[in-house]
Amino acid sequence: MATLKRTKRGASLVELLIAISLFGFLAAILTQLAINVTTASIKISNKTLGQEAARTAMNRMLADIRQARSIGDFYGAGGKFPAPTNPIYGALPPTGGWPGPPWNPNMTLTPQVLVIQIPVFYQDKDNPDIVDAAKPPNPFNGFPTMLRLDPAKPSLNVENLDTVVYQVVPDLKKPEEYVLQVARFPGVKMTSLNNLQPELINPPQTILKGLVGPKVGGGTVPNVFTYFGRPQNIGPYRKITPSAGTEARGVGIDMEIRKLGDDQATVSRFPEYIGIHQEAFVGANTNMTLVNDR
Incomplete structure (x- = not known):
């Protein structure tokens, strides 16, 4: 009787161990790949959100500076707001009082404080913009207004100005970290004109979070604002100290933002840093025609 022989064999123990090792190695690679993709997604998201927030805040400040009449208090000297000679806020606080802590009550032009004043432009309540083709726009829309002339004040101090203050707090x-806040103290409402009421922003609003720099000379607070002027109105614009008596006509803005993400698990592991710089100069013409409140 012939002896039966097996022609096929199952996997040996060594082969099983090798297969398990290969599958384990492949799983580790796939896991690490998934982690890398997730990490990259978080970092890209943080950077994108940080850039968007920084750009939005920057564009807001640049627009205010370019349409400003003055950097600092137009009614005084040295860059401090409110100046004692300010006809609107020199003696009286705004509605709701002056902002409290952490807002700095000393609103003087510094690397952490920007004070700009913008003309109160006339806008007809009934027709502020071209919204009805059948109704022609008011031709006075967009003209700056002025205060009533007070004989006790110099004739120069009659412009009606909104004051916008940006602060690093x-x-x-x-x-x-630090945040960038903005407050707006409106000019005088022109009661004899059908004018839109200037907007008040008080308490201040936060427009940017995550400020960490730039810090200069070992300082602990970000130096965001620098100022440009022309001493004696001669030569090109250069960096100045506004309190030195030279009128500031431009502002440099530098911001370093750290974006940590909303997920607390990613706060310390995947921070993203964004740096941004821009400069803007006052574009208001000193010879603009004013609309009297008569």
Whole structure:
């Protein structure tokens, strides 16, 4: 009787171990790839959100500067707001009082404080913009207004101006970071004109979070604003100290933002840093025609 022989064999123990090792190695590679993709997605998201927030805040400041009448208090000298000679806020606080902490009550032009004043432009309440083709726009829309002439004040101090203040203040929730806030103290409402009421922003609004720089000379607070002027109105614009008596006509803005993401698990592992710089100069003409409140 012939002996039966097996012609096929199952996998040996060594082969099984090799196969398991290969599958484990492949799983580790796929896991690491998934982690890398997730990490890259978080970092890209943080950078994109940081860039968008920084650009939005920057564009807002640039627009205000370019349409400003003055950097600092137009009614005084040295860049401090409100100046004692300010006919609107020199003696009286705004509605709701002056902002409280952490807002700095000393609103003087510094690397952390920007004060700009913008003309109160006339806009007809009934026709502020071209919204009805059948109704012609008011030809006075867009003209700057002026205050009533007070004989006790110099005739120069009659322009009606909104005051916009940007400040770098500590972030109370993140001790290592700062936020950028804005407040708006409106000019006088022109009661005899059918004019839109200037807007008040008080308490200040936060328009940017995550400020961490730039810091100069070992300082702990970001130096965001620099100022440009022309001493004696001669030569090109250069960096100046506004309190030195030279009128500031331009502002340089530098911001370093750290974006940590909303997920607390990613706060310390995947921070993204964004740097941005821009410059803007006052574009208002000193010879603009004013509309009297008569």
